[in-house]
Structure formats: C-alpha cells, structure tokens
Amino acid sequence: xxxxxxxxxxxxxxxxxxxxxxxxxxxxxxxxxxxxxxxxxxxxxxxxxxxxxxxxxxxxxxxxxxxxxxxxxxxxxxxxxxxxxxxxxxxxxxxxxxxxxxxxxxxxxxxxxxxxxxxxxxxxxxxxxxxxxxxxxxxxxxxxxxxxxxxxxxxxxxxxxxxxxxxxxxxxxxxxxxxxxxxxxxxxxxxxxxxxxxxxxxxxxxxxxxxxxxxxxxxxxxxxxxxxxxxxxxxxxxxxxxxxxxxxxxxxxxxxxxxxxxxxxxxxxxxxxx
Numbered sequence: 001x002x003x004x005x006x007x008x009x010x011x012x013x014x015x016x017x018x019x020x021x022x023x024x025x026x027x028x029x030x031x032x033x034x035x036x037x038x039x040x041x042x043x044x045x046x047x048x049x050x051x052x053x054x055x056x057x058x059x060x061x062x063x064x065x066x067x068x069x070x071x072x073x074x075x076x077x078x079x080x081x082x083x084x085x086x087x088x089x090x091x092x093x094x095x096x097x098x099x100x101x102x103x104x105x106x107x108x109x110x111x112x113x114x115x116x117x118x119x120x121x122x123x124x125x126x127x128x129x130x131x132x133x134x135x136x137x138x139x140x141x142x143x144x145x146x147x148x149x150x151x152x153x154x155x156x157x158x159x160x161x162x163x164x165x166x167x168x169x170x171x172x173x174x175x176x177x178x179x180x181x182x183x184x185x186x187x188x189x190x191x192x193x194x195x196x197x198x199x200x201x202x203x204x205x206x207x208x209x210x211x212x213x214x215x216x217x218x219x220x221x222x223x224x225x226x227x228x229x230x231x232x233x234x235x236x237x238x239x240x241x242x243x244x245x246x247x248x249x250x251x252x253x254x255x256x257x258x259x260x261x262x263x264x265x266x267x268x269x270x271x272x273x274x
Contacts, residue, residue: 003059005067009089010060014051017166020093023055024048027065034104035072043075043101045082052171053189054090075101079111087115091189091247093164093171116185116249168271169194170247182259188213188248193241195269202256202263204232206240211248214241237267 027045034041045065049056064085068078079099087095092115099111163174169192176183188194188211196216206215206229213224216239217232223243224230232238234256242248266273 003063005069006060006063007067007085008060009064009085010057011054011090012057014053014055017051017053020050020164022048022050025058025061027061030065030068030099032068032078033070033072035074038072041075041101041104043099045079046098046100047082047086047095049086049090049092049095052091052093052166052187053168056086056090075099075109075111080113083113083115088246091170091187093166093173093187168192170242175251177259180255180257182254184252184254185209186250186252188240188242188250190242190245190247193270194239195264195266195271195273196237196239197264197266198235198237199232199256199263199265200235201258202254203234204238205253205255206230206232207251207253209249209251211242211246212244213248213250214243216240 025047027047030043030045032041032043033039047061065082071078073081079097082099083095083097086092086097095115097113099109101109101111163177165172170187170189172187173185174182175185193214206224208224208226208228208230210226212226215222215224215230216237217230218237224240230238230240240248240250
C-alpha cells in the first residue's frame with residue numbers, strides 16, 4: 001500500500017549518546033497552503049540538531065512534512081510547529097529549524113527557530129542568511145554537509161564553553177563552574193526521574209523553567225510548576241520526576257566546598273547505577 005502523510009514521528013535510540021554530534025537535513029520540496037489566498041506555498045525546511053537519547057527516523061520525517069501539503073498555515077506558525085513537534089518527539093540537546101520560503105508578492109521570507117530558546121541557532125548566522133536582492137542572482141543554500149560543518153564550529157564554541165552530558169533520564173549543561181558554586185541547566189525526559197539521592201558537601205536550589213515535576217524531599221512529595229523553587233539542604237534525601245508530557249527543564253544552583261560526582265549518594269535508582 002502506498003505511503004500516506006502522517007503527523008506521527010518515529011524515533012530510534014541514539015547509537016552514540018555519549019558524543020556531541022550534529023545531524024543536518026535539507027527538505028527542499030516542502031509545500032503548504034497560504035491560509036489567506038488558498039494558494040500553495042513552497043519552501044525548503046532545514047533541520048539541524050544535536051541528539052540526546054533519541055534520533056528522528058527519516059521516513060517518518062518525510063511523511064510528517066508531507067502532511068502539510070494541503071494544510072493552511074502561516075510560515076511563522078509551521079516553522080515553530082515543526083520545531084515543537086520534533087523537540088517533543090526526541091528531546092534533543094540543541095535543535096534549529098529554518099523555513100526558507102519562495103518569494104511571494106516580491107517578499108522572501110525566512111523563519112529560524114531554536115531549542116532551547118536562549119541558544120545560538122545552529123549553523124545559521126547573519127553571514128549564511130540567504131535574503132535575496134532583485135539586483136543579484138539567487139544565492140544557493142549550502143548543502144547539508146556544509147551546514148553540518150558550519151554547525152560544528154558553533155558546537156565547538158558551545159561545548160568548550162559549557163560542559164554538556166547525557167544521562168539515562170535526559171541531559172545536563174554546566175552554565176557556571178566556580179570554586180564555591182556550580183550552576184546547571186537540567187532536562188528530564190517525560191516519564192523519567194533522577195535517582196533518590198543526597199549530598200554531604202553542598203546545598204542545591206532548583207528553579208523550574210518548563211514542564212511539571214513531582215519533587216521529593218525526605219518523606220514529603222509535592223508538585224512543582226514553572227517559576228517554583230525547591231531548596232535542598234545538605235544531607236536531605238531528594239528526587240525529581242517529570243510527570244508531564246514535555247521535557248522538564250530546571251536550573252540547579254549548587255553551593256558548597258565540593259561538587260564531584262562522588263558526592264552523590266544514590267539510595268534508589270531506576271538505571272541500576274551505584
């Protein structure tokens with residue numbers, strides 16, 4: 001039976017989750033419908049991401065993009081929706097989606113969106129933008145290989161500036177690493193949770209940025225939402241679980257005299273870590 005368009009995205013396990021590498025895709029035949037005129041809109045969708053635990057399967061991406069062929073949507077809406085759906089499906093460490101649409105009414109539109117919001121878009125800088133001039137011939141977009149090479153220059157800057165690591169439950173990024181404090185951005189995948197643990201050398205303060213969580217402190221549990229803060233004294237038993245259907249993101253501020261991994265005493269762990 002012939003394939004049919006579908007909004008279902010399929011993933012597979014990242015074969016190298018311990019590495020920070022770039023996947024770049026170019027989809028030059030993207031089509032949707034202008035919601036104002038009902039006329040078809042044509043463009044190229046660029047997808048560049050650094051995977052975490054999951055990668056996106058290519059046939060599913062093809063069928064997903066096909067599903068927009070008869071759908072009325074604005075350029076801004078469809079580009080953001082693609083990013084949202086892809087992030088929800090695979091929870092990448094970093095992702096950029098660019099919609100480069102054909103000229104309509106003398107206007108060339110390019111939309112670039114990034115996850116997380118505060119990151120530099122992968123590969124796309126003002127030097128690689130492709131806004132066209134009527135006095136100049138069209139500028140060809142770089143190939144996926146060229147985009148990947150450009151992206152790696154950004155990745156080198158990102159990952160030499162901040163330590164980023166994968167975990168069975170998601171990922172973390174070290175934002176500040178000083179002698180008396182450390183700050184991390186932590187992402188927990190839907191349905192996952194950190195180990196039940198305690199520390200002997202540091203206090204921690206968690207600020208929820210995105211999603212919702214079940215927070216355990218000693219014998220008490222409570223729900224946390226964006227903007228909520230949880231404080232963990234030295235020696236307190238604690239855990240956090242993503243109880244929502246989108247990645248949970250929170251900022252962890254540690255204060256103390258030692259921040260090594262061996263200061264994590266795991267009392268219970270879903271992944272059989274000591």
